Amino acid sequence: MTDVTASPAPGLRKAENLGQYMVPLTIVAAVTIFLLRDRLPSLNTYPDAAIIPFKDWVGAVMSWMKVNLTWFTRSLAAMMDVPLRFAFNLLAKGFKLGNGPEATMLPRLSWLGVVGVMGWLGYIYGGWRLALLCGGGFFALALFGVWNNAMLTLALIVICVPFCVITGLLVGIWSYRSPRFDGWLITPALDLMQTIPTFAYLIPMLLLYGASPVSALLATGLFATPPMVRATLLGLNKVPSEIKDFADMAGCTRRQKLWRVLIPSAKPSLMIGVNQVIMLALNMVIISSMIGAGGLGYDVLLALRALKIGQAMEAGLAIVIIAIVLDRLSQAIAHRQPAIAIAEGTWARHGNLIIAVGLLALTTIFALFIPALATFPKSLTLTTAPWWKAGVDWLTLHMFDAIEAVRVFVLLYFLNPMRAGFESLPWLGVLLVVVALGWRLGGWRLALLVGLLGFFAAASGLWVPAMQTLYLAGAATLVACIIGIPLGIWASRSDRVQSVVMPIIDTLQTIPMFCIIIPVVMLFRVGDVTALIATVAFAIVPAVRYTNHGLRQVPSHLVEAGQVAGCTRWQLFRHVQLPVAMPEIMLGINQTILLALSMIIICAMVGTRDLGQEIFKALAKADSGRGIVAGLVIAFIGIIADRLITAWVNKRKMRGGLT
C-alpha cells in the first residue's frame, strides 16, 4: 500500500500482508457466525448467564455514596443554593424580607431594565444590529408572556457559567502544566464526559440531590465544563513559543508568565470556550428540567408530555431566542478587537458598567410605583400558541395523507429493514470486525481499547438496545451525510450559496436539542421517523460545515497545479480537491456521528426503543445502576467510532504529508 524504496524486514512485510487481509477475514468470520446462528447461538446472542452485573455494581456504589456521602452532598447543595436562590430572586421571584404577613417584598429586576441592558450590551459589542437582536429578543420574551420562566432559566445559566468557566480554566491550566496528568486522566475523562449522553448525567444527580434546581445546576456544570478545559489547553498550547520565551526573558515568575502573558495571549481560544460553555449550559439546563430545573425547559416538557403542540412550540421558541441572543452576544464579545483607548479615568474604564447598573436600578425603582415596569402587562402579551395549533391542525387536515405516506414509506422501506438487520448482528462477529479495524488503523493499543469497550456493551447485557441505538444513529448519520456533504460541496463552490447556507447552519447549531424535536413531533407524531428527522436536523451541521471548510482550505497552489495540468472541473474536484479535503470531511462525519448519538438519546422522549429508552426508564425509576451503565455503553459506542475515524484520518494525513 505504500511505496517504500527500502524494503522492510521480511517479518514486517509478512505482518503487513496479514494486516491487509485481517479486516476481510473477520468480516467473513462474522458472516459465518451469523449463518451458523442455530448451531452457535451464544456467539450471536450474548448468553444471559455470562452477563456481568455492572448495573448492580454501579448501583451499589451509588447507594453507598448516597448513604455515606450525604454530609458532603448536603453541604455542597446548601452552598450552591445560596447564589442560585439569589439569582432566582433577583431575576424572577423578587426578594422576600421577613416572615408571615409582615414580610415586605423587594421587587425583582424590572423587565424593562433587563431588556435595556441586553440592548446596551449588544450595542457596545456589536453595534445597532446586535443591539436590536439582543434587546428585541428579550423584549419578545416579555411580549409572549414567558418572562418569568425565561428568567428562571437565565438565572441558572448566569450562576452556572462562571462556575464552569473558572473550573475549566483551572483544570485546563493544570493539565497544560503537567502533560502526564493530562494524558492519563484529563483527556480520557473529557472524552468520556463529552460522549456520555446528557440524560445519564441526570440520574446520579437525581439520586444524590433529589429533584431540585441544585441537582440541575450540578448536572449542567458537569456537562458544560469539558469544552472550557479543552479550550484552555488548546489556547495555552497555541501561544507561540517566542511569546513564551519572551516571558522568560523578561524575567517573569511562573505566576506572572501564566496570568500576564499566557492567559491573555490565549484569550481568543478561551472566549470560544466560554461561548461553548454558555451554549452547552443552556442546552443542559433545558434537559435538566426533568430533574427539577424548572423554567422554560419544564414548560416544554409538560407541553410535550400532554402533546400540547402550541405551548411546546411557544416555550421552545423562547429557548431558541435566548440561545441565539446569548450565542451572538458572547461571540461578539469574543471577537471584539481591543479598541484604542485614549481617554483616561473612571468613566472611560467603567462607563458601560455604570450605565448598565444605572439602567437596572432606575427601572427597578420606578417599578415600585409603576406596576407595568415590574410585570409586563398581561393585556399586552401575545400568545402564539393558538397560531401554532391552527397551523398544525391545518396541516393535519390537508397534508395528513402526504405526511403519513412519507412516514410509512420511510418506516417500511428504510428504517424497519435496517433495524432488523442491526438487531440480528452477532455480537462476537461485530466485535471481531471492530478489533480488526482498530488493529489495522492504530495498532494493538487501539484494538485493545475498542475491543474492551465493545465487550462492555455485550457483557452488560445491553447488546440489543446498543444495536438499536446504533441503527438509529447510523441511519441518521447516513441521511445527514447524504444531504449534508453535497450541501457542503455546493457551499464550498459558491460564495452565494455559502452566505445562505452557513447562517442557517449556525442557527441550527445554537438550538438546544430539546427544541428541535418539537416541530417534528407536530408533523410526524412519535416514533422512529420523528427521531430520525430530528436527529438528522441536529447532526447535519458538522457534515455541512466541515465539508465546506475542508474544500475551501485546499491550498490554492494545488488547485492551480491541477488547472495547469489541464484538469476539467470534475477532474479537479475528483483528483485534487476531494482527496486533500477528505480528512477534514471525515472529521465532520465523526462529529455528525457523535451528535447523532447524543440526539438519539434525547429522542427517547418520543418513543424510540433503544439505550435512550433504557436511560429514560432508569431516570423515571431513579435506578442509577441501570441508567449509568446504559449511558456508558452509549459513550463507548461514541468513543469507538471517534477513535477509529480519528486513527484513519491521522494515518491518511501522515501519508499525505498534511500534518
Added chain:
Amino acid sequence: MNMTTPGAASPRPVKLSCHNLWKVFGPNAEQFLASHGGKVTTADLERAHLVGAVRNASIEVREGETFIIMGLSGSGKSTLVRCLSRLIEPTAGELTVDGQDLLKATEAELIDIRRHKMGMVFQHFALLPHLNVLDNVAFPLLIQGVDRKTREERAMQMIELVSLKGRERRFPAELSGGQQQRVGIARSLAVEPEIWFLDEPFSALDPLIRREMQAELIRLQNVLKKTIVFITHDFDEAIRLADRIAIMKDGAIIQIGKPEEVVSNPATDYVAKFTQDVNRARVLSAAGIMLPASPGASCLRRVKAVAKIESFAAEIVESATPFAVEDAAGVIIGEVTPRDVINVLTGKGRGAEA
C-alpha cells in the same frame, strides 16, 4: 581572558562566554555525553538516536561588541542563543556572564539576571496581542513592580528612541512588520539590559525595511554600546553589522573571526561559499591586501590601514600608482597596488585564492 587581539590597545573584558557547550536532544543525552567525554561525532549521536543541536560550542563575547552568530536554518544558531540565555538548558559545558556561572544560578537568580542584564528581540516580534504599544514596551518593567508613572515615562523614552512616537496607543495588530519590530526593540531596551540578544530580528521583514532596520540598529548601537549577540542566516547582514562573526553548521561553530578575516580567510569550503558573492571591496581594508612597502618607491597618497578598499578604489585605479598604508600612529607599514585593488574588485582577490 587569554585571547588578546593583536593591535587592540586594551581588550575589553569578556561579558558572556561559553565553553564546550552542548545541547543534545534525546533520551539520556547527559549520560551519553559524560561517558564519551568531549569526543562525540555526528555518527556516534546518530547511533544513540540523539540529535546534537549545539555541539561543543565555545565563544567569548566582549563588552560592547556586536557578535553575530550566522548559520542556515537547522544549524543550531537559535538553540545556541537560547542556551546562552538559558531558555534552553544546555546538556553540558560552561556558561558565564560577567564571570558568574549562569548554569549554577537558581531560578530566582536567573529571573533577576534576565530582568536586569538581558534583553531579547524575537524573529516574529513576540508582542503581546492584548496590550498596546506603550504597555508592551512597559511590560518588562511592570513585572518588576515598577510603578505606573515611572514605567510609562521610561517606555515613552524608548518609543521615541525607535521613532514610534504618536503610535503608543496602537495595538500590535495595527502596525506594520517593521513597526512591530521597533516595538520589540524598544521593549527589549526598556530595562537597560547589558546583554542584548537579537534572534533573527529582521528576517521576517521585506528587504527594503530590513536595510532600514539594520541602519537603525547601527545608529542605536553607536549610542547604546550594548553587548550584542545577533543571530542571522543572512551573511550580508552579518558582515554589515558584525564586529565578529561565528559561523555555525550542523550545531558546531566552524569559524569565528572579524568579517574581514572570514572573507579573506574562510576556514572551510562551506564558509568560502558564503563569501563568494560578497562585495569584497566593502569588507576588506587596506591592511588586508597590503604588501611590504618597497623601499624608495614614491607613493602619491597615504591611506589608513583600516580604510575599506571601496573608499579609495576609484582613486588608486585612476592614479595607477601604489598607495602607502599607514597605521593609526601615521607610520607607514606597507603599500597597496592598483593591481591588487582591481583583483579585489573583479573577485580575483587574495580571499578567493586562499
